[in-house]
Amino acid sequence: MFKKQKKEERFVIKEEQSLGLGAIYIVVDTRTGVNYLMNTGIGPKGITPLLDSEGKVIVDKLRIKQ
Known part of the structure; x- marks a missing residue:
């Protein structure tokens, strides 16, 4: 009936690293960089x-x- 427009992701994961029970991510805002x-x-x-x-x-x- 209605088509949903595919929404582009605002944030993307550039890098990730596990640290014990957690993790560190470098995230990039695709609108501002x-x-x-x-x-x-x-x-x-x-x-x-x-x-x-x-x-x-x-x-x-x-x-x-x-």
Whole structure:
């Protein structure tokens, strides 16, 4: 009856690494290209922008979808 439009994913996982009972992910916002560091596990979870050695936010320009 109604067709659902396929919604593009806003966030994609760029890298992941297991750490004991949790994991660390680098997630990229496909609209802005901003990289985020995200942790998961049995304890508190969090997400924060990923910074380079100069304290600037890391942006993947190739991952930005218009």
